[in-house]
Amino acid sequence: MSAVDAPRLPEASVRSGRPGRARFFRSELRFFRSELKLVFGRRRNQAGMAALAAVPVIIAIAVRVTEGPTETGQDPGFFSAISGNGFFVALAALGAELGLFLPIAVAAISGDSVAGEANLGTLRYLLTVPVGRTRLLAVKYGAVVVFSATVTLLVAAVGLAAGLLLFGGGPVTLLSGAQVSLAEGLLRLLGVCAYLTVGLCALGAVGLFVSTLTEQPMGATIATTMLSVTSFVLDSIPQLDWLHPYLLTHYWSAFVELLRDPVALDALRPGLLSALAYGVVFLTAAWARFGGRDVSN
Amino acid sequence: MSVLQSRPALRWLVPTGAALAIIGGGAAVGTFASAAEPNLPERSAAQLLVDLQTAHLDGLSGTVIKRADLGLPSLPGIGGRGSAELTSLVSGTHTLRVWHAGPDQTRVALLGTLGETDVIRNGKDVWIWDSQANKAQHTTLDESGPTGRPDHLPTTPQEAAEQALAAVDPSTEVRVGRSASVAGRDVYELVLEPRDATSLVGQITIAIDAVEHVPLRFQVVPQGTSKPAFEVAFTRVDFERPDPAQFAFNPPPGAVVTEGTRPEGRPALPTGVEQPTVVGSGWTSVLAAKVPQLAGTTNAETDGAEANLLRGLLGGLPEVNGEWGSGRLVTGKLFTALLTDDGKVFVGAVKPERLYEVAQSNR
Numbered sequence: 001m002s003a004v005d006a007p008r009l010p011e012a013s014v015r016s017g018r019p020g021r022a023r024f025f026r027s028e029l030r031f032f033r034s035e036l037k038l039v040f041g042r043r044r045n046q047a048g049m050a051a052l053a054a055v056p057v058i059i060a061i062a063v064r065v066t067e068g069p070t071e072t073g074q075d076p077g078f079f080s081a082i083s084g085n086g087f088f089v090a091l092a093a094l095g096a097e098l099g100l101f102l103p104i105a106v107a108a109i110s111g112d113s114v115a116g117e118a119n120l121g122t123l124r125y126l127l128t129v130p131v132g133r134t135r136l137l138a139v140k141y142g143a144v145v146v147f148s149a150t151v152t153l154l155v156a157a158v159g160l161a162a163g164l165l166l167f168g169g170g171p172v173t174l175l176s177g178a179q180v181s182l183a184e185g186l187l188r189l190l191g192v193c194a195y196l197t198v199g200l201c202a203l204g205a206v207g208l209f210v211s212t213l214t215e216q217p218m219g220a221t222i223a224t225t226m227l228s229v230t231s232f233v234l235d236s237i238p239q240l241d242w243l244h245p246y247l248l249t250h251y252w253s254a255f256v257e258l259l260r261d262p263v264a265l266d267a268l269r270p271g272l273l274s275a276l277a278y279g280v281v282f283l284t285a286a287w288a289r290f291g292g293r294d295v296s297n
Numbered sequence: 298m299s300v301l302q303s304r305p306a307l308r309w310l311v312p313t314g315a316a317l318a319i320i321g322g323g324a325a326v327g328t329f330a331s332a333a334e335p336n337l338p339e340r341s342a343a344q345l346l347v348d349l350q351t352a353h354l355d356g357l358s359g360t361v362i363k364r365a366d367l368g369l370p371s372l373p374g375i376g377g378r379g380s381a382e383l384t385s386l387v388s389g390t391h392t393l394r395v396w397h398a399g400p401d402q403t404r405v406a407l408l409g410t411l412g413e414t415d416v417i418r419n420g421k422d423v424w425i426w427d428s429q430a431n432k433a434q435h436t437t438l439d440e441s442g443p444t445g446r447p448d449h450l451p452t453t454p455q456e457a458a459e460q461a462l463a464a465v466d467p468s469t470e471v472r473v474g475r476s477a478s479v480a481g482r483d484v485y486e487l488v489l490e491p492r493d494a495t496s497l498v499g500q501i502t503i504a505i506d507a508v509e510h511v512p513l514r515f516q517v518v519p520q521g522t523s524k525p526a527f528e529v530a531f532t533r534v535d536f537e538r539p540d541p542a543q544f545a546f547n548p549p550p551g552a553v554v555t556e557g558t559r560p561e562g563r564p565a566l567p568t569g570v571e572q573p574t575v576v577g578s579g580w581t582s583v584l585a586a587k588v589p590q591l592a593g594t595t596n597a598e599t600d601g602a603e604a605n606l607l608r609g610l611l612g613g614l615p616e617v618n619g620e621w622g623s624g625r626l627v628t629g630k631l632f633t634a635l636l637t638d639d640g641k642v643f644v645g646a647v648k649p650e651r652l653y654e655v656a657q658s659n660r
Binding site: 078080081084095173175176177178179238241253256260262264266267277280281282284285287288289291292293 | 305306308309311312315316319360389390394406408410411412413415424426428431433533540543546547548549550551552
């Protein structure tokens with residue numbers, strides 16, 4: 001294990017007495033930064049992010065190589081538009097990775113967040129210094145949020161770069177057949193990333209809760225991934241349509257609403273509310289579980 | 298905090314409370330929305346019908362949800378959520394967005410999970426845009442030409458209501474139901490009830506906006522239930538005149554554009570099939586057709602993949618027989634179909650007994 005896995009002592013909080021507000025924030029920031037360094041510094045996380053970033057490159061190259069009139073009546077999502085405009089590589093990649101890759105990445109980070117420390121035996125040390133357990137959870141979840149946003153933007157950015165390089169850019173044709181400038185297209189892509197990040201953060205909240213249940217980070221990661229996959233599977237069974245609105249992943253595909261003209265923002269609201277509901281319930285559940293748990297390792 | 302530290306189990310009250318509040322809150326919003334019965338001045342059914350016909354609609358835009366639960370066996374490739382194909386409208390749940398600015402400017406967008414089909418009418422131009430196939434079809438209308446609607450399925454409450462009202466005749470009891478709220482607006486409910494007991498339609502309700510006199514919801518409720526089998530309803534509606542830019546369509550570069558020729562007349566029937574006839578009138582009319590190819594497919598007389606497939610499909614249907622002969626019965630929530638062994642087909646929104654009656658007289 002590398003050096004960053006060593007127990008990290010947020011030294012500012014060790015000092016007794018009442019720290020000033022500024023100092024409190026500084027110590028908070030330092031703790032958060034050290035957590036980010038842990039998440040983004042790990043070799044396995046970097047490898048995972050590289051794999052995520054490879055998908056848009058593969059898509060772009062594959063479409064470039066097989067370019068030509070493809071007689072496909074049904075397009076799984078934005079693929080046929082790629083050869084006309086590289087912009088769509090980003091969307092095709094996001095759409096392709098949303099089903100499994102992005103959820104796995106978020107599940108790995110959030111599942112590892114508490115269980116990983118417990119497994120390594122570092123959780124005990126973290127808690128011997130007066131780091132509040134609530135504070136520890138907040139920092140852990142903060143890192144999950146940053147990671148979710150980073151991987152989403154990473155996939156979009158790599159897709160965009162690969163697409164523009166291989167196919168060039170230009171005005172973006174929306175689903176409604178209208179065209180907008182590339183700049184507005186980029187703005188909409190940013191909106192898509194933000195919306196997907198919110199959905200992934202809800203999954204991250206579930207993962208954080210599962211992570212407080214166990215000391216096996218792999219178990220937590222697999223359980224969280226299974227949950228997201230199960231949610232996708234249930235969502236595709238038409239006989240269960242009464243259940244669909246309650247599924248974690250049901251509204252994720254609503255990101256395409258941002259690619260219609262005009263954009264109906266109220267179509268995004270159920271997805272955001274659903275993510276908020278999942279977030280609140282599972283974050284408080286993680287807090288309840290972690291606060292009352294005996295930490296022996 | 299100290300209580301929480303000494304009794305950690307109490308912490309669980311927070312997530313449990315949050316979950317209950319969210320579920321309860323969601324349920325309460327739904328219940329209040331459906332239970333709210335706005336206080337509206339009384340209006341007779343005739344007044345409502347006149348309101349409907351004289352409604353002057355300057356403009357409208359909104360979101361429409363269409364649900365069809367006809368009790369059909371689910372067929373592969375037809376219907377379902379998320380499909381943006383117009384033919385998929387026959388079953389499943391679909392979301393449509395509509396814009397309307399006078400009779401010659403309308404746009405209907407059928408939203409799919411990863412695509413969209415638009416039917417846009419702007420003056421004489423009608424465009425049908427299919428984002429997944431990247432195809433645009435253009436049709437120019439004659440002065441008095443019908444709209445370029447590709448099929449006869451109602452896509453907006455207006456159309457649905459018009460089709461239903463056209464069917465009103467002495468066979469129907471028309472009354473005013475309770476007032477309700479649709480898409481946040483107060484509505485009157487016009488209820489049409491078939492008088493004939495052999496009809497499968499229990500009632501048709503049309504919710505009419507109390508101020509704008511525009512239908513906002515259309516439901517078909519089968520007999521013996523209160524759950525609609527077919528519903529077209531606004532979930533959001535705005536009576537502002539939409540931006541004219543909504544109706545301007547320029548096919549994007551790269552799209553396949555076809556100059557559409559409207560299909561003339563009816564699609565040709567397969568050879569050997571006679572033009573179907575309608576028996577009876579009103580709610581209990583029955584469509585009768587002869588399809589000789591069907592005869593014998595239920596037995597193992599004919600060969601070939603097609604016959605095998607057909608046999609497989611038909612083999613699962615319940616066998617019925619009577620004085621009229623024997624055959625197989627398809628029952629949905631709003632229709633019944635009888636396929637006789639001698640190659641006749643009877644279809645109607647009626648109970649099977651009525652079909653047997655027609656089959657008997659058509660021997």
